[in-house]
Amino acid sequence: MVGDTLLAAVIALLDVLIFIGRTAVAPSEQPAPQPWYITLPVILGVVAPIVFRRKYPITAAYVTLGFGVAHTMLEIGVSSMITTCIALYTLVAYVSRRSGLLYVAMNEVVALVQTPWQFPDQWIPTLIVVNLSLAFSWALGEFVGARRAYHAELEQRLRLLETERDQQARIAVAEERARIARELHDVVAHAVSVMVVQADGAAYAVRGQPDLAERAVKTISSTGREALTELRRLLGVLRSEDNGGERTPQPGTQSLSELAGRVRAVGLPVQLDIVGNVDDLPAGVGLGVYRIVQEALTNSLKHAGPGTSATVRVARVGDRVDLSIVDNGKRTSRSLLGVSGGNGLIGMRERALVFGGTLEAGPRSGGGWQVTATLPFGGN
CATH class of the missing domain: 3.30.565.10 (Histidine kinase-like ATPase, C-terminal domain)
Known part of the structure; x- marks a missing residue:
């Protein structure tokens, strides 16, 4: 509102300067202006709505139009034309084309009624100037409105991209956790199953077949070491993606024979x-x-x-x-x-x-x- 207040003050100052200039001119050269107590309130009524045009664009536009009719009839200055153009620009840029079109129609009705009656000798050039001014204001409003819509859409897309990025990050984390959980389950379940079977066998054979019990204990030990190795690998992946330590290769189809041998050794x-x-x-x-x-x-x-x-x-x-x-x-x-x-x-x-x-x-x-x-x- 600070910028719009300054704009309204500049427009009002133009009319005040015109009023002062006309007052200083000899009455014989042109008709004397209206008294200041009529002129200044009309000027204020025309320019004041500009201060609130962004907050109340429709109300400001029609208040400007109402005071503009009186301003033009009293021939005070140029503020009515300037503020009307600003009001139309605001409606097109900030409200809608429909509101702008209705405002143009109202101005056309007022101009077609007022201009021939007030300026019978120059009403056609005056109408041309009015329509060109309104057309320029409409075009400017379309341009600014399009840029505002573009920036709004761009900001919305950025917000959507940020949301999508966060969702993809959460999905990636969930997938990684699921993968690690599967790996841990496979490693631990297999190793523990083998160790339990061997421990049961060793418990039965420890007295009558100590050699068999010893082999079972060795199998438990080797299985536990293999499980620890795979667990260290998985935990190393969790700690850092760039782990400079020794990496154990992932098992594959080439390890099936070794797997079958371990299961046979278990029984x-x-x-x-x-x-x-x-x-x-x-x-x-x-x-x-x-x-x-x-x-x-x-x-x-x-x-x-x-x-x-x-x-x-x-x-x-x-x-x-x-x-x-x-x-x-x-x-x-x-x-x-x-x-x-x-x-x-x-x-x-x-x-x-x-x-x-x-x-x-x-x-x-x-x-x-x-x-x-x-x-x-x-x-x-």
Whole structure:
């Protein structure tokens, strides 16, 4: 409002100077102006609404129009024309085209009635000047309004981009936490299952078969060390993305034979069949294959019972990998619930879905448990 107040003061000053100049001129040269107590209130009524034009644009415009009629009839100066143009510009730029068009129509009606009656000899040039002034004000209002709309849209887009960036950051954090949770579950669940089975065996054999108990304890020790190594790797990723320490490579399909050997050493006979070349699979697909096989064999260890054997088949068919992990163990209803509803199965399915694949797990009709999965790669 400070700028608009200064603008109104400058316009009022112009009219005051015109009034003073006309007062100083001899009455014989032109008609004497109206008395100051009429002139000054009319000037104030014309320019005062300009101060409030941004806060009350429509009210200010029509108050200006009303006082402008009296100002023009008294031929006080130029402020009525200037303030009318400013009011039209404000309506177009800050309110709407409809409000501006209605204001132009009102001004045209007033001009067509007042101008021929007040200026019968010059009413056509006067109307041309009035219309050109209104057209210029409209064009200026359109330009400023378009720039304001552009800046408003730009600010809105920036806010949306900031919101989208924050949401993407939260999604990335959630995905990373889910990935780490799956990795931790796979590492810990497999290692703990192996260690529990070996510890139970060592407890039974410690008196009658000390050699067997010693091998079981060694297996527990090596399994624990491997689990600690993988946990350190995961925690190292959490601490820093640029860790200069030693990194353990991620397991993949090339580690399946080692995994099968560890499970056999625990007491679960495993037959591993690999069809096709699976050594050059993408790292993510290879890790997914390894973790699915690891989780399925871990479930067999925990729930299948004694005398169980398992068959693992990994086949590369074109641009996909087919997995089949089958055991012949007998599960109780409680263990079936544990396998089907636990985090392990959820993790396996998520690993398959990451690559657009599928995974199914459930009891076999002839007994035992089966996990089948398909992981596409290549163009995906």
